[in-house]
Amino acid sequence: MRYRRRTLESTIEAIDRQFPVLLLTGPRQSGRTTLFRRVGAGRRYVTLDDPAVRELVREDPELFLDRYPPPLTVDEIQYAPGLLPHLKMRVDSAREPGAFWLTGPQQFQVMRGVTESLAGRVAILTLLGFSAREAARREADVDPFLPGIGLAAGARGDSSHDAVFRAIWTGSFPAPIAERPMDREVFL
Secondary structure, eight states: OOOOOOTTHHHHHHHHTTOSEEEEEOOTTSSHHHHHHHHTTTSEEEETTSHHHHHHHHHOHHHHHHHSOSSEEEEOGGGOGGGHHHHHHHHHHHOOTTOEEEEEOOOHHHHHHHHHHSTTTEEEEEOOSOOHHHHTTOOSSOOOOOTTSOOGGGGGTOOSHHHHHHHHHHOSOTGGGSSSOOOHHHHO
16 A cells, blocks of 8 residues: 555654654554654664564563664554653653654553653654545645535545545545555455
C-alpha cells in the first residue's frame, strides 16, 4: 500500500522539537507504526512485539536503554510498563527534546502509567483512521471543516449520496480503502 500523508505529521514534528517524549496512541491497524516509521525515518526503532526485546526490557531496563539510545522509537509500550520510570530518569538527566517516541493502544493502564511516570515530559497524540481528506490524498494541512461548506464525503472528491454511503460503509481504517482494498467485512 502506498503511504498516505497524515494530518498529524506536522504536529509530530513540532512536538519532537519541544517534548522529550511523544506517545502516539490509537486503535490497532490505525497506522501508528507506519506513521512513526515514516516521520522518524532516521530514528532507532525497536518493537516490544519481539519476545527477546520484551524480555530484555523486563529483566534489565537500564541495559535496554543503553543498547538502544535516543533518538529511539519504542513500539507497543504496553508490553513494558516497567520501562516508564527508567525513561523518566533518562529524560530528567538529559532533557533532550525528541529523545523517545512511544506507541501503544489507548488502554487505561498504559495511559495511567505514562501520565504518572512522565507527567510534564510527554505529549500524547491519538491517531484514528483516515480522515476523508487523508483517504482522498488531499492536502493535510488545511483550515478546519466548517458546517455548510460541503459534505464530508466531498473531501474524497465526490459528494453524491452513493459516495457518502460508500465512505460511511468503508470506514476510515487504512486497509479497506487502499489501492487494492481488503474485503471490509473480513477486515472488521
